[in-house]
Amino acid sequence: MRAYDGDVLVVGGGIVGLSTAYAITRAAPGTRVVVLEKEAGPARHQTGRNSGVIHSGIYYRPGSFKARFAVRGAAEMVKFCAEHDLPHAVTGKLIVATERAELPRLHALVQRGRENGIPVRELGPAQIAEREPHVRGLGAIHVGTTGVCDFGAVARTLARLAEDAGASVRYGAEVRVISRRESGVAVRTAAGEVLRGRVLVNCAGLYSDTVARLAGDDPGMRIIPFRGEYFTLDPARAELVRGLVYPVPxxxxxxxxxxxxxxxxxxxxxxxxxxxxxxxxGYTRGAVRPGELAGAVGWPGAWRMAGRHWRYGAGEIRRSLSKAAFTEAVRRLLPEVSAEDLIPAPAGVRAQAVLRDGTLVDDFLFAESPRMVHVLNAPSPAATASLPIGREVARRALAGLG
Incomplete structure (x- = not known):
C-alpha cells in the first residue's frame, strides 16, 4: 500500500468541512488535510444559499451543542469577518409577537436567552415602532448580538487560510466509494482517482447519511431535504425594513x-x-431525482414525521403554492407590504436529519467509528457556529489519528 495522500480526508467543502480543515491546520500544524468537494467551488449548497444571519443562540436549549456553539460562534464570526475584511454588520434583531397567544412564548424566549448568557431587552409597541417604524406587534424582544454577513465569502476565506497552512482543497472530487482498512481509509472519486488517508471526516451536508453508509456505518437517520423559498422586497420598498425582524417561533x-x-x-x-x-x-419545484425521492419515501421516519406534523406542513405548502398566502405571512409583521412588492429569489435546501421514529433532529449530531468522524446533522446555526464546530470536529479527527 502506497503512502497516505493525507492524514485526514474531509468529505465536503461547505463551511463546516472547510472550518474543520482550517481548525486542524491550526491545532496540529503539519497534519496533512485533503478536502474533497464534488462541486467546482466551495459553499455551493447550504452555506451559499441562506439569509446570511449570524444567529445569537437565543432559541436553543441551554447546554445543547446549538446553544453553546452559537453563542460562542456569533462572537467569533464577527471577529473573523472584521479581521479578514469580510462584509458583515451587527444589526441586532427583533422577535415580534403579533397575537396574544404568542406572548407567553415570547417571555419564555427572554428567559432562555438569559440562561444562554445573551442580553435581551423587552419592548412594547411604541418601542417596536422606534426601531422598526413599519413593523407592528403587541410585544417584542431585542437581541443585540445578532448580525449578518456573507457566509460564502467566509467559506472562501477558510479555504484559502487552510491551503496557506498546507491543506489541499480539491474541487470536482465527488466521493463514490469508501474502503476502510485497519491502517486507514481509501476513497475513490467519480473521476476514478483513489486517495488514501488515516482518518475520514464526513461533512457532506445534504449527503451526510449517504457518505456514512458508503463507509459501512449505519447513521440511524436519513436526510430529508426541505426547500426554503424566499422573496426579495422590491428595492423601492426596502426602506420598510431597517434590520432583522422575526416572528415568535x-x-x-x-x-x-x-x-x-x-x-x-x-x-x-x-x-x-x-x-x-x-x-x-431540489432548489426548484421541478427538480426531481427519483432515486433520492424513493430513499426519502422509503424511510419510516418520513411517514411518521408527516403523520405527526401534517397540519404545519400543509401551511408551508400553501405558502409555497400561493403568493397571496406568503404575503399574508409577511403582512403579520409588515402590514404595508403587498404581493406586488415581493420578487421571487433563489431558494435553499435544508438538510434535515430525521430519525426512524419520525423525530426531527434539533441539534448537531455526530457519530464516530474506527477511522471515521461523521457530522450527520448540522442545522442552523451551523454557519454562525462554524468556527467552534470546526474545532470540535477537528478534535475528534485528531484523536482518531492517535
Missing part, C-alpha cells in the same frame, strides 16, 4: 418561520417557508 419545529432580513448588500429577504423537496438539491 413554534418550539415544536426547528424552523423559525417567515422573517425579514436586511442583508449586507442592503437587500431585504422575506422567508423562508419550508416545504419537502423532491431532490436533495
Amino acid at each position: 413554534d418550539p415544536a419545529f426547528p424552523f423559525l418561520g417567515v422573517h425579514l432580513t436586511r442583508g449586507v448588500d442592503g437587500s431585504v429577504h422575506l422567508g423562508p417557508n419550508a416545504v419537502p423537496a423532491l431532490a436533495r438539491e
Whole structure:
C-alpha cells in the first residue's frame, strides 16, 4: 500500500468541512488535510444559499451543542469577518409577537436567552415602532448580538487560510466509494482517482447519511431535504425594513418561520417557508431525482414525521403554492407590504436529519467509528457556529489519528 495522500480526508467543502480543515491546520500544524468537494467551488449548497444571519443562540436549549456553539460562534464570526475584511454588520434583531397567544412564548424566549448568557431587552409597541417604524406587534424582544454577513465569502476565506497552512482543497472530487482498512481509509472519486488517508471526516451536508453508509456505518437517520423559498422586497420598498425582524417561533419545529432580513448588500429577504423537496438539491419545484425521492419515501421516519406534523406542513405548502398566502405571512409583521412588492429569489435546501421514529433532529449530531468522524446533522446555526464546530470536529479527527 502506497503512502497516505493525507492524514485526514474531509468529505465536503461547505463551511463546516472547510472550518474543520482550517481548525486542524491550526491545532496540529503539519497534519496533512485533503478536502474533497464534488462541486467546482466551495459553499455551493447550504452555506451559499441562506439569509446570511449570524444567529445569537437565543432559541436553543441551554447546554445543547446549538446553544453553546452559537453563542460562542456569533462572537467569533464577527471577529473573523472584521479581521479578514469580510462584509458583515451587527444589526441586532427583533422577535415580534403579533397575537396574544404568542406572548407567553415570547417571555419564555427572554428567559432562555438569559440562561444562554445573551442580553435581551423587552419592548412594547411604541418601542417596536422606534426601531422598526413599519413593523407592528403587541410585544417584542431585542437581541443585540445578532448580525449578518456573507457566509460564502467566509467559506472562501477558510479555504484559502487552510491551503496557506498546507491543506489541499480539491474541487470536482465527488466521493463514490469508501474502503476502510485497519491502517486507514481509501476513497475513490467519480473521476476514478483513489486517495488514501488515516482518518475520514464526513461533512457532506445534504449527503451526510449517504457518505456514512458508503463507509459501512449505519447513521440511524436519513436526510430529508426541505426547500426554503424566499422573496426579495422590491428595492423601492426596502426602506420598510431597517434590520432583522422575526416572528415568535413554534418550539415544536426547528424552523423559525417567515422573517425579514436586511442583508449586507442592503437587500431585504422575506422567508423562508419550508416545504419537502423532491431532490436533495431540489432548489426548484421541478427538480426531481427519483432515486433520492424513493430513499426519502422509503424511510419510516418520513411517514411518521408527516403523520405527526401534517397540519404545519400543509401551511408551508400553501405558502409555497400561493403568493397571496406568503404575503399574508409577511403582512403579520409588515402590514404595508403587498404581493406586488415581493420578487421571487433563489431558494435553499435544508438538510434535515430525521430519525426512524419520525423525530426531527434539533441539534448537531455526530457519530464516530474506527477511522471515521461523521457530522450527520448540522442545522442552523451551523454557519454562525462554524468556527467552534470546526474545532470540535477537528478534535475528534485528531484523536482518531492517535
